[in-house]
Amino acid sequence: MNLRERKKAETRANVLRVANELFREKGFEQTTIEEICAQALVSKRTLFRYFGDKEGLVFPNREERLEAFRGFLRAAELPRNPFDTLRSATRVWGSEYNESRDRILAQQRLVEGSSALLARERVIDREWEQEIAAAFARMTGSDADADLWARVLAGAIMGVIRATMSYWFESECRADLVELGLDAIDKLERGFPVAP
Amino acid sequence: MNLRERKKAETRANVLRVANELFREKGFEQTTIEEICAQALVSKRTLFRYFGDKEGLVFPNREERLEAFRGFLRAAELPRNPFDTLRSATRVWGSEYNESRDRILAQQRLVEGSSALLARERVIDREWEQEIAAAFARMTGSDADADLWARVLAGAIMGVIRATMSYWFESECRADLVELGLDAIDKLERGFPVAP
DNA sequence: TCGCAACTGCCACCGAGTGCCACTTGCTAC
DNA sequence: GTAGCAAGTGGCACTCGGTGGCAGTTGCGA
Structure with missing residues (x-):
């Protein structure tokens, strides 16, 4: 350098x-x-x-993080079904977050305190969601139906991730994020049971 | 007056x-x-x-719209399970949107053209998501598990709604939004089939 | 019709963000 | 080593969204 x-x-x-x-x-x-x-x-x-x-x-290295995620998705593509890819991503990022609870919690408190930051966070989520949708579309067919399916599933995924993380934050990140995440994915794959 | x-x-x-x-x-x-x-x-x-x-x-009457939705949720609460509530909401709002395609499409083109508007749209979605989560939590128990379940489901719902609508917009709102919506809800309730 | 409250307009001001240009600093080819 | 060039920096003036404060206007009710 x-x-x-x-x-x-x-x-x-x-x-x-x-x-x-x-x-x-x-x-x-x-x-x-x-x-x-x-x-x-x-x-x-x-x-x-x-x-x-x-x-x-507040959100530095946005492009690099996204690129890392893209790389992960590309690597996971061939043999797996979408939900296994997702589970493996949950293990990677979840344990990373588990380990840096303190930093992430402080960051999140910042974000919650400003609507500008909340808005930005959502925009970033959307970028990730689009990558997920693109990856799933590549895994399955590429007709309109498959595309719709991929996008809807990607939307659901980012929705449950965001909700799970928000719950995790409220508990001061004490719970195990990987566990929470895998649970949420099960619900998506098998359907939400009507009673918890 | x-x-x-x-x-x-x-x-x-x-x-x-x-x-x-x-x-x-x-x-x-x-x-x-x-x-x-x-x-x-x-x-x-x-x-x-x-x-x-x-x-x-660009997003006027935000509070009134939200209040209307709250009213709907309160009215739907007692006898129904969450997914039926959701289906009934889809019929109401979906057909409303179907009928005002032109206005909504023009509005959406505006929104897509500005990151400030996209961000605002997401913040509004979040308000709705929180109402859904609150309603579901009232329907089921009120312990921590039920709360988590309600929030994750609400997140998934807003995710699929947003994805479905984005697909609808891209097809210039030609498809039937109610049909698309009901389809997405089925996937949430029964689980996403791995192949479309 | 008088007095009050609601509403409006104006002005000065702040902070984020940009265009432009002059200046400095590290790199590289000779 | 140094001349010349490109990359990077600083400063300034400006635009635009948004706010505080206050004086002026207007509809309302007693």
Whole structure:
């Protein structure tokens, strides 16, 4: 890595650190871009070149994460049925989240406190949902029916994931996310029993 | 209704009409609040008193719609199981949407063209999802398990609804939304068959 | 018709985000 | 090593959405 590239990476990391410290101290909306700039010793202009907008400071590496997920889906494609793919994804991401409870919980408290962040979170969810739908469509046929099926299933999946995570957050992330997730997937595969 | 109230209603309707005309002509982001104000003969301050923000001009009567849905859920509660409630809601809203295809399609094209509007749409979906979860929780028990079950199911429901609607939009709303909806609900109740 | 409450308009202001251009800094070819 | 170039940064002025505050207007009820 170049000196130039190293400097860039450092600046980026520094801005990110400063911003999230401030957000956690005073809240997302209460922190202004100028404050972050002052404390991170960069100009406003530069900050916006690194992170397209203020929300980008809370959800960094969005594209990289999505790309990692895409890679996972591609790798899981051939032999599996959709639900097994899903279970395996749940094990990977679920245990990752289990292990970084604290960081994720703090992040989530931030998000819940601002409608701009909530909105952004949903937009990101949608990107993931589209990847799931695309992967499932590749696994099955590619006619209109299969496409509809894939999209509806992907919608249901992101819905249960989001609901499961929200429940997990409320319990301060004490439960095992993998277990909760696998449970939810079972319900999707076999149908929701009318009584819990 | 008072003269005062009539005037208010008229102002509101007028602003709404002007705004949506402009949005459809030039796009949401390309239309400024000042343009709307100039053409609707109100001050910026007044516009924001009627509609909290710019997005509110595209999703008006948000609270009323939600309240109507709440009313529906309350009325449907006692004898039914969750899925029948859901089917009956699908018949009501689905046929309403079927009948106003044109308006809804135009609205949706607007929404798809702006990430701010997409984000707002998701936030509104979430409000509805929470009402569904609350209704289901009332129907079944009220322990933690029942609560989790209700929330996960509600999440799945909003997910399939959103996916179904997005498919419907892409086909220019030619298909029968009620039929599509009932199909999706069946999948949730009985489990998703692995092949379409 | 008088007094009050509701409503509106205006103005100054804030914060996010952009376009533009001058300036600095690291890289590279010679 | 250094000249020249590209990448990156800072600063400034500007736009636009949104808010606070207050003065002025208008409908309503006593």
